[in-house]
Amino acid sequence: MASSAEHRSIFKLQGGTGKHVDGDVLDPLQCRPFQALVQLSPPPRDPGAQGSLKVLPGFHAASAHFFEVSGLPPPAGGFTPLTEHDHPDLIDEELWTPVARLPARWRDKHSRGELPAPSAAPSARGRAGVVKALRGLAAELRALEGAPLQPGDYVIWDTRLPHTTGDPDALCGHERPRQVFYCAYTLAAECVALSAEQRSCRATGLHTSWAPTAQRHDEATASYVPAPLSELGRALYGYGDGG
Structure with a gap:
């Protein structure tokens, strides 16, 4: 099928x-x-x-x-x-x-x-x-x-x-x-801005701004949906209780 x-x-x-x-x-x-x-x-x-x-x-x-x-x-x-x-x-x-x-x-x-x-x-x-x-x-x-x-x-x-x-x-x-x-x-103390960008990229499907320009939109399609995260994944992305 x-x-x-x-x-x-x-x-x-x-x-x-x-x-x-x-x-x-x-x-x-x-x-x-x-x-x-x-x-x-x-x-x-x-x-x-x-x-x-x-x-x-x-x-x-x-x-x-x-x-x-x-x-x-x-x-x-x-x-x-x-x-x-x-x-x-x-x-x-x-x-x-x-x-x-x-x-x-x-x-x-x-x-x-x-x-x-x-x-x-x-x-x-x-x-x-x-x-x-x-x-x-x-x-x-x-x-x-x-x-x-x-x-x-x-x-x-x-x-x-x-x-x-x-x-x-x-x-x-x-x-x-x-x-x-x-x-x-x-x-951890020095990556606040980087973590924020990573969370934004996860939400939109865009690659990070420092990635090659040709790859920036590879995953950012209309059908893109962020993958679910485990508790560890949420911690690594820096999500708070409401993130």
């Missing part, structure tokens, strides 16, 4: 982001307190292929120090790309690792109190010293051989941590499209 209701599926393909930082290095809580995603698709055979999430481990703890000793302006929030001109040492592939599950060996070492000392990058002398310490940390993590991410895994990282999903605008190199659910968070 055919349904009279109109159903539409909208898929947006995003190319690689390039290596970048999203947070404010000197005031990381100014925008998002952290970044996160839920992995939806199975892992690729090659975890380093275009489209996989890779990070520069340990940089978040050394970020303010790195930019101070480098004489470069620190990222102040928003999308800050790492470039060949300003950050040739940071974009070196030897410093980057694919995001993986916490290795069993790591848990074993932790239970026995045998984890290595924290990275020396935050207190290393000079720019070259910071990069050398980060290179050592990346090699150490690769040696632990964590298992690839699986559907349902929750990944959380510091906003000062450089990350990438591949070369700028490069298409995914996996056998199938990579699918993840990105989670955006803000401090």
Whole structure:
């Protein structure tokens, strides 16, 4: 029996982001307190292929120090790309690792109190010293051989941590499209206006004002009806008793 209701599926393909930082290095809580995603698709055979999430481990703890000793302006929030001109040492592939599950060996070492000392990058002398310490940390993590991410895994990282999903605008190199659910968070005390806009968008079907213009009216049709909310959903939207 055919349904009279109109159903539409909208898929947006995003190319690689390039290596970048999203947070404010000197005031990381100014925008998002952290970044996160839920992995939806199975892992690729090659975890380093275009489209996989890779990070520069340990940089978040050394970020303010790195930019101070480098004489470069620190990222102040928003999308800050790492470039060949300003950050040739940071974009070196030897410093980057694919995001993986916490290795069993790591848990074993932790239970026995045998984890290595924290990275020396935050207190290393000079720019070259910071990069050398980060290179050592990346090699150490690769040696632990964590298992690839699986559907349902929750990944959380510091906003000062450089990350990438591949070369700028490069298409995914996996056998199938990579699918993840990105989670955006803000401090409750600083998101009154944002919450109000989210409630307005829910009521009208419009996308947020900061979304791409082409997507603004994708769901705002005459037949649009807001989905019902659970008690948790109402709390997340910031509805009061009468909302």
